[in-house]
Amino acid sequence: MLLNLYSVIALAALFIFGLALLAAAAWRPNVKKLSQLGAWKQYRFGFPTYALIFLAFDMEMIFMYPWAVVFRGIGLEAFLDMLVFIAILLSGLFYAWRMGGLEWE
Numbered sequence: 001m002l003l004n005l006y007s008v009i010a011l012a013a014l015f016i017f018g019l020a021l022l023a024a025a026a027w028r029p030n031v032k033k034l035s036q037l038g039a040w041k042q043y044r045f046g047f048p049t050y051a052l053i054f055l056a057f058d059m060e061m062i063f064m065y066p067w068a069v070v071f072r073g074i075g076l077e078a079f080l081d082m083l084v085f086i087a088i089l090l091s092g093l094f095y096a097w098r099m100g101g102l103e104w105e
Helices: 002-025 046-069 071-098
Strands: none
Touching: 046 071
16 A cells, blocks of 8 residues: 555656656757856865865864763773874864965965
8 A cells, every 4th residue: 555655656756857857858048048157257266275174174073073972981092082183183274274275365
């Protein structure tokens, strides 16, 4: 009974998806829609640098959260390991800062 219900829902979803594909195929672009309005704008290279630094510190938080939850039971060795982990990340941030990777031109 449940399998029949899922098959009806799957067929309805496929039908709706097919109608959407037909509607997209019927779309006819004109010259105004195909114009390259801002194609020659200069791209600022600072955005990927900031994104990578954000991802590095975001991953740091992902690793630190479970550590903080069980902090009392893991002891001094795990605390020192986390300090080394944070020191490595901060040294990377300091290096990027000193090399001018965080300068906004």
